[in-house]
Amino acid sequence: MNKPRCRSRDNFGSCTLAHLVYVKNVIVKRRTFLLQTSLLRQNLNKCFVPGINLPTSKKFSHITQSSLMKHTTQLPTKIPAALNHLRGTTAKATLVATFVALALAGCGGNKDDEEAAPVASAPAAAATVVAAPAITVQPANLTVTELQPASFSVTATGEAPLTYEWRRNGTPVAGATSATLTIPAALAADHNAKYSVVVSNNAGSVASADAVLTEELPMFLMAGQSNMEGNVDSPLFQQMLADLASGTDAETTKINLAARIKAWTNVPGRNYGYSDPMAALEASELVRLNAAGLVGANLTTPNPKVFCSWNESAIIPLTATPADTKTRCSNTAGPELVFGQALSKAGYSTTSLIKVAVGGTSLYDDWRSPLMGGETSANSKLLYAKLRTRIQSLKSNPTSVNPACKARACKWSAFVWFQGEQDVFSAVQRAAYEQNLKNFIADVRADVGSPDLPVVIVQIGSWAQSIDGYKGKIVSDAQTAVVNADKYARIVNTADLNGFYHYDPAAQLIIGERVSLAVQSLLAAAPAQK
Numbered sequence: 001m002n003k004p005r006c007r008s009r010d011n012f013g014s015c016t017l018a019h020l021v022y023v024k025n026v027i028v029k030r031r032t033f034l035l036q037t038s039l040l041r042q043n044l045n046k047c048f049v050p051g052i053n054l055p056t057s058k059k060f061s062h063i064t065q066s067s068l069m070k071h072t073t074q075l076p077t078k079i080p081a082a083l084n085h086l087r088g089t090t091a092k093a094t095l096v097a098t099f100v101a102l103a104l105a106g107c108g109g110n111k112d113d114e115e116a117a118p119v120a121s122a123p124a125a126a127a128t129v130v131a132a133p134a135i136t137v138q139p140a141n142l143t144v145t146e147l148q149p150a151s152f153s154v155t156a157t158g159e160a161p162l163t164y165e166w167r168r169n170g171t172p173v174a175g176a177t178s179a180t181l182t183i184p185a186a187l188a189a190d191h192n193a194k195y196s197v198v199v200s201n202n203a204g205s206v207a208s209a210d211a212v213l214t215e216e217l218p219m220f221l222m223a224g225q226s227n228m229e230g231n232v233d234s235p236l237f238q239q240m241l242a243d244l245a246s247g248t249d250a251e252t253t254k255i256n257l258a259a260r261i262k263a264w265t266n267v268p269g270r271n272y273g274y275s276d277p278m279a280a281l282e283a284s285e286l287v288r289l290n291a292a293g294l295v296g297a298n299l300t301t302p303n304p305k306v307f308c309s310w311n312e313s314a315i316i317p318l319t320a321t322p323a324d325t326k327t328r329c330s331n332t333a334g335p336e337l338v339f340g341q342a343l344s345k346a347g348y349s350t351t352s353l354i355k356v357a358v359g360g361t362s363l364y365d366d367w368r369s370p371l372m373g374g375e376t377s378a379n380s381k382l383l384y385a386k387l388r389t390r391i392q393s394l395k396s397n398p399t400s401v402n403p404a405c406k407a408r409a410c411k412w413s414a415f416v417w418f419q420g421e422q423d424v425f426s427a428v429q430r431a432a433y434e435q436n437l438k439n440f441i442a443d444v445r446a447d448v449g450s451p452d453l454p455v456v457i458v459q460i461g462s463w464a465q466s467i468d469g470y471k472g473k474i475v476s477d478a479q480t481a482v483v484n485a486d487k488y489a490r491i492v493n494t495a496d497l498n499g500f501y502h503y504d505p506a507a508q509l510i511i512g513e514r515v516s517l518a519v520q521s522l523l524a525a526a527p528a529q530k
Helices: 017-044 057-062 065-073 089-104 234-244 250-266 276-291 336-346 382-396 427-448 473-484 505-525
Strands: 134-137 142-145 150-153 155-157 163-168 180-183 193-201 204-207 211-224 303-310 316-318 351-357 410-418 455-458 489-492
Touching: 142 150, 150 211, 211 336, 211 382, 234 250, 234 276, 234 505, 250 276, 276 505, 303 336, 316 336, 336 351, 336 505, 351 382, 382 410, 382 427, 410 427, 410 505, 427 455, 427 473, 455 473, 455 505, 473 489, 489 505
Parallel strands: 142 211, 211 351, 211 410, 303 351, 410 455, 455 489
Antiparallel strands: 134 155, 150 180, 163 193, 193 204, 193 211, 303 316
């Protein structure tokens, strides 16, 4: 290290005590400087790039505060993000003060020091940049059926860790802090809601574009023969409702209902073929459905959230006893009654059950659809033509399906098929039933425009299966086979209910709940729409 020139001498030509103190101070300052410079380099070496060097000591005599500041102000033009932590006032002042102190200490402050060894320049090093978040895939608009799950996702880059805050109409969604927002069931209030997300890290944050959630209202198609019509005995239906409303305890009500159901077999021409266990099961199920709010006085009170129609009749609020008997949902009580009550209870804001049903009709002939091939009689394809017209009415005349479809998008969400008894009487029809049912379902889905339309098949009961030495079971087995081969289909078993051609009122109400459970399980598993 070069010694400082002696700046004061005594009378004998020796350096004075003041100079010795000066030399000591210079040494201390130089050591301090070396420590400061070492610490400074540890920080600056992280940031310097080629072409940016610390000044050498030989040039310190020419350094001014302005020129020193140039070394700090030129850096951000090279690596702005990396030097944010060095650009503050305190950081700049420290850097300037370090070099100014160096010059004032006398290091390189005169010609004798012109050739002093230079302070090594900072080695070039790659900039360490904390990358701010950037969204590469925005959340997409989504269309789902009401009460169906909905998910929004975002893809972002940037220095980890990234944090996420999802917002609904600008308000943070509690607990929504991952790259995907999942809504378990889209409610009516979520329709047209705007969802966005803010992605953040230590370098900043970025907000996504809005993604709009659109909800379609679900409508349901139903078709079949007399059991789909709801061809039950009205007096028995009314007496069952009276028993449920009697106010007696549950066990007494079960006993009374079972006795009433068994007694009905004594009425001429009304033999439902009950066994004691079957009657007890139906009575127990009615009491359970009553406790659940699905069966009771509500069945004869119009439901403003659920509409229904049967064949050409206009839609009406769901009820078992309409004021105008020409406009009704069934022939007294069909599966739509409890099916509709269950949908209402599940939380749908509104829906419709649109039914096309005619008693004594076969799939082989009356319901023959295009994929089944040519006509088999003068009635061939007539009922499928009616069903197709009703399917198309959702587009051509949406308010004929549900009043809300005038302003809201509506869709056919499922199809319920309750038929098969008529086909058990013919060996030809039994043998053809499985392939005919596959073709029939394919045609319905094609006309709806949904290849994965959920389908529920109500299986024929024990009476129909027993026809012709249980050859009717060929039809029930065909129904099972079709459903097993179709991931968008479910079957509703009815063999444990009454043993007559027509189901009694209790069985129809029980079947209605089973249909609702099957439909809702299919809807929950359905893929989300885009």
